[in-house]
Amino acid sequence: MALNTPALIAAIVFFILTLAIGVWSAWKTKKDEKKSNQIELAIVGSRRMSMLLGLFTTTATWIGGAYINGTAEITYLPRGGLAWVQAPVGFTLGLSIAAIFFVKPMRSKNYMTMMDPLQEAYGNTMAGLLFLPSLIGDVFWFAAILASLGATMSVILDVQSDLAIIISAVIVLIYTLLGGLYSVAYTDVIQLLFIIFGLWMCVPFALINTASESITKTAIKEFYQDPWIGRIETDYLGKWLDDIIYLSLGSIPWQIYFQRVLSASTTTKAKIASSVSAFACIFMAVPSVLFGAVAASTDWNQTSYGLPTPFERGEANLILPIVLQYLCPTYVSIAGLGAIVAAVMSSADSSLLSASSLFAYNIYKKILRKKASEKEIMLMMRFSMVAFCSAAAGLAFLSHSVYDLWFLSGELVYALLFPQLCCVLFIPNTNTYGSIASFLCGLILRLLGGVNALKIPPVICYPGCRLVDGVYVQLFPFKTFTMLMALATQVVVSYLIAFLFKNNIVPINWDICNVMKDKNCSTPLPEVEPEGLQLNALSMNSNESDD
Structure with a gap:
């Protein structure tokens, strides 16, 4: 396959646009630095974030590249199907539960990070221990979504995935370094809009492709593979319930979520933003489910992709970019690529800011250098961003392995942090x-x-x-x-x-x-x-x- 020049140009334009918005928001934030505490401005935006901006940034944070790619993959897999697409349901329940029970006790006390109540109640030593699963989770999440972007670009652009990973990581690092939370939040707005319009624009073209059967027929009948609706066998019911509860409750104890909650101007606005974001997660999963259903309904021998099928080639994890590339016109697949790039960057910058905020404020300021100046803490926060970004980019080259490690780190956050947060608050x-x-x-x-x-x-x-x-x-x-x-x-x-x-x-x-x-x-x-x-x-x- 030759280099897809139009798609490459579109990707470059999107990268430049995102960087420009990030730099602009950083310049805008500089005006407020003299009026506000620099640390508070960088971590929680001086607690002046509007409800609409909070809604956009919370939703964009959860709708990452791994989310939309993973949803399509699970729908497509013969042993999966819609019945096993659990992340959208889990995230929706998690954000709703958090809005009802966790937002008020956290926001009303004006904490700076999620770790503050734990550090106050259990001391600095435990805070240092509890920081580790959170850090590992953020870094592996960052790495997983960078790997997702690299795989997507290798399919659509026919370029090496390593190059896409490095460029994305550098751009995210630059605007996050410059502007902190507001740079992340403002870029999240444009990124979420790209995700919405890019994915939904591709859906009709994929559905009407002549190589595919109607997904309403293949939902319950076997055509080219098992029905994509999927089923839950009795033996696997316990595992299915375990995964749903894990995704629901395990999605709560993350700094990337509470950073948005604590930056809201009021508790009520934080609750509303979290609640609306919960339903937005379900809405944003619909295109990915449709792409997975189309892939399961396609006779790949009628496309230039040919046989064997993506599943037989071991490329099920790439099913979303494969559908965009082989079942949609070129100009449409470009829009889909923009959506995936946007999804990756909207989650990557949040993970980077989350990890560096916890380290600079709860570890460096409160444990290692209690008398550190504001300037020194901000310097350490930027230094940690560079370190964590480099680590995530390096891990992203592991591709499949990094996904497994991220799932493990997420389970550790669930087992180690969720009980601690519940105890300290309730x-x-x-x-x-x-x-x-x-x-x-x-x-x-x-x-x-x-x-x-x-x-x-x-x-x-x-x-x-x-x-x-x-x-x-x-x-x-x-x-x-x-x-x-x-x-x-x-x-x-x-x-x-x-x-x-x-x-x-x-x-x-x-x-x-x-x-x-x-x-x-x-x-x-x-x-x-x-x-x-x-x-x-x-x-x-x-x-x-x-x-």
């Missing part, structure tokens, strides 16, 4: 001991359940565990079971430790985490260091004076 008096126990419980149980991405077989074979195509599959909802065990462990250990200290069953001077400081105890509390990190022996003199 269950009073949970403490650092419970937090540590929960972290260890969630981590160990998840790893013992097997890690296919790292070729680690399961140590714990839950009911229904079986070997499918050389890979162990847990049919029991073990991801949700792991999360619930971590949650229960945090509550039980927290209250048990508090009971033991209050009743002097365990000496109060063993409280190395200072969880009983300023609590009503049956015995006098010892004096502690301000940071709560060193033990102090009980003084006999001070006890006598207290008496």
Whole structure:
């Protein structure tokens, strides 16, 4: 296949347009720097984001390249189908649940990041531990969507995917470095518009292509492969429910989401933006589902793609760009390419800003350099952006492997962070001991359940565990079971430790985490260091004076 020059020109124009908008928003933001705290402006936009802008940026953040490509792929797969397209449903439920339960307690207290309440409640050491799954999740998510873009451009433009990955990463890095949250938010607006119009413009052309049967017929009848509507076998019901709950609740404890919530001008506007974005996720999945259905209904021998089919060639993950390239006219496939590029960049910049915000504010400022100046923190935030962007671009070259690693990191966020966030917001008096126990419980149980991405077989074979195509599959909802065990462990250990200290069953001077400081105890509390990190022996003199 020869180089697709028109599509290449269109991609270059889109890159330039996105960069121009990012630079413009950065210049616009500079005017507010003298009036606002630079850190607050970069991370939460000085909490002045309008509801409409919040709606656009929240929706664009979730509608990434992996989202629209993955939805089409699952719909197309013979063993998948619409019944297994769970991400749109999961994200919709997650954003709705977050709007109802999580927005108010976070936004009303004016936190700067998602990590703030955890750091306040459980201390700096636990904040450092909890930062790790969040960082890994953001970097792997960034890498996965860059890999998605590289694969798309290799199909439509016939260029090396590495080049597309590098160019996209550099452009995202430049405007995020310059403008922080507002650069990300304003570029999200143009990117979401590209996604909407680009994808929907391609849908009619793909549907009417003569090489394809009507998708209404192939939904329930077998033509070129299994019906694309799919089905959920009884044995797989537990796994299906596990994935839905994981995608719903596991999509909440991410800084990329709470960054939008905390930047809203009011709690009400944050709730509305989150709720509307939930339904926008479903709407934006429809074109991808249709593309997957068309691919499953196509006689590829009637196209220039030929046989064997994309599934037989192992190219099911590229089914969306393949449909655009071989079932749509050239000028239409260009619009689709613009939509995919836009989807990738709208999520990539959010992941980059999320990871660097947590590191600069919660790790560097609050742990490593408590007396650091505002200028120094901003410098460290930009330095971390470069480091994280470079790491993500490097991982993107792994292609298929990076998707598996991202799924693993997402499951770790679900098992380790979601219970912690629930406890700190809704269950009073949970403490650092419970937090540590929960972290260890969630981590160990998840790893013992097997890690296919790292070729680690399961140590714990839950009911229904079986070997499918050389890979162990847990049919029991073990991801949700792991999360619930971590949650229960945090509550039980927290209250048990508090009971033991209050009743002097365990000496109060063993409280190395200072969880009983300023609590009503049956015995006098010892004096502690301000940071709560060193033990102090009980003084006999001070006890006598207290008496």
